[in-house]
Amino acid sequence: MKKLSIVIPVYNEEENLPLLHQALHEGLAACRYPWEAVLVDDGSSDGSAAVLERLAQEDPQHVRVVFLRRNFGQTAAIAAGIDHAKGDVVVLMDADLQNDPADIPMLIAKLEEGYDVVSGWRKDRQDPFLTRVLPSRIANGLISRVTGVHLHDYGCTLKAYRREILQGFRLYGEMHRFIPAYAASVGARMAEVVVHHHPRRFGKSKYGLMRTLKVILDLLTVKFLLSFFHKPIYLFGGMGLVLVLPSLVLLAVLIVRRIFWGVALMTSPLFQLSLMFVILGFQSILMGLIAEMLVRTYHEAQGKPTYTVRRVLNLSEKA
Ligand code: UDP
Ligand code: MG
Numbered sequence: 001m002k003k004l005s006i007v008i009p010v011y012n013e014e015e016n017l018p019l020l021h022q023a024l025h026e027g028l029a030a031c032r033y034p035w036e037a038v039l040v041d042d043g044s045s046d047g048s049a050a051v052l053e054r055l056a057q058e059d060p061q062h063v064r065v066v067f068l069r070r071n072f073g074q075t076a077a078i079a080a081g082i083d084h085a086k087g088d089v090v091v092l093m094d095a096d097l098q099n100d101p102a103d104i105p106m107l108i109a110k111l112e113e114g115y116d117v118v119s120g121w122r123k124d125r126q127d128p129f130l131t132r133v134l135p136s137r138i139a140n141g142l143i144s145r146v147t148g149v150h151l152h153d154y155g156c157t158l159k160a161y162r163r164e165i166l167q168g169f170r171l172y173g174e175m176h177r178f179i180p181a182y183a184a185s186v187g188a189r190m191a192e193v194v195v196h197h198h199p200r201r202f203g204k205s206k207y208g209l210m211r212t213l214k215v216i217l218d219l220l221t222v223k224f225l226l227s228f229f230h231k232p233i234y235l236f237g238g239m240g241l242v243l244v245l246p247s248l249v250l251l252a253v254l255i256v257r258r259i260f261w262g263v264a265l266m267t268s269p270l271f272q273l274s275l276m277f278v279i280l281g282f283q284s285i286l287m288g289l290i291a292e293m294l295v296r297t298y299h300e301a302q303g304k305p306t307y308t309v310r311r312v313l314n315l316s317e318k319a
Contacts, residue, residue, distance in 0.1 A: 004035035005087030009077035010095040014047040015202035020095055021055050027101030038064045040081040043071035079171040091160045099158040100196040107160040116165050116188035117180055119151050120158035120195035135212040146223050147181040151192055158195050174214045178222045185226050186308040236288025243281030247274040
């Protein structure tokens with residue numbers, strides 16, 4: 001029997017919570033699986049905590065609540081929810097009713113077609129165009145190109161995951177939107193479905209344009225981790241070689257010129273440039289080697305394998 005956990009970060013959403021609770025019951029009435037909602041109060045300063053306490057008391061079968069000690073941000077709240085979720089399938093969604101719980105059975109049905117991640121796509125998004133929809137389109141295009149994982153809507157929280165996929169992945173910064181990219185890197189099968197999106201009725205959005213900048217910086221980190229985490233020497237060493245090799249050739253040319261034509265070395269900017277690039281290049285290669293040692297520490301100290309197994313036959317699953 002499968003169990004469903006719906007993880008919901010909550011920051012100052014007091015008016016939305018009772019409606020959300022009701023919408024969950026209505027949306028999941030047709031769902032065949034037992035479900036729990038793991039609501040994470042991310043240090044709300046309005047009455048959200050009290051509302052959550054009441055809901056947990058009235059509906060102990062479905063409502064679980066984690067109270068964080070202060071506001072840690074949406075990503076951290078999601079991470080806390082995932083850590084406390086008991087389900088085999090984890091669905092993430094927002095608390096502000098912009099996502100619709102009625103879409104959850106559809107996500108689950110798609111998951112059961114054999115996917116590990118089903119991503120919601122707010123095709124008809126109900127947010128201001130200039131400050132939200134446009135920056136998010138640009139960010140989505142960028143993320144899709146850079147990570148090579150082609151989804152339309154990374155920013156949509158409403159997504160369903162098989163629990164195993166989320167194991168062993170730590171979330172930092174604004175990184176919950178990169179879970180699909182991470183999932184793809186461990187070999188998850190991905191699908192996308194169009195979901196409903198509603199305008200916010202109560203409370204305010206917690207974000208502005210600044211988030212786009214953070215997302216772009218996070219993207220840089222994610223790209224590095226996805227492409228070079230296991231082989232950092234390929235990046236650092238590659239840059240090092242690109243700097244060192246042409247500079248060595250240039251140096252040789254300059255020295256030959258000095259010997260046979262008597263062109264002074266010290267006064268030539270080319271000479272100084274090539275020396276600088278040789279030094280930088282060697283530094284970069286050395287950094288790569290240090291990074292290689294760090295990766296080995298990571299894998300060997302924690303006993304982390306360098307692969308992920310989908311399934312085994314006639315073998316017991318290794319923990
Ligand atoms: N949220 C949170 N901690 C924060 C900011 C937001 O838990 O510091 C929650 C918020 O309550 C909501 C979800 O994250 O459930 C998405 O936030 P919001 O609706 O403000 O984002 P938007 O939909 O405007 O992108
Ligand atoms: Mg919202």
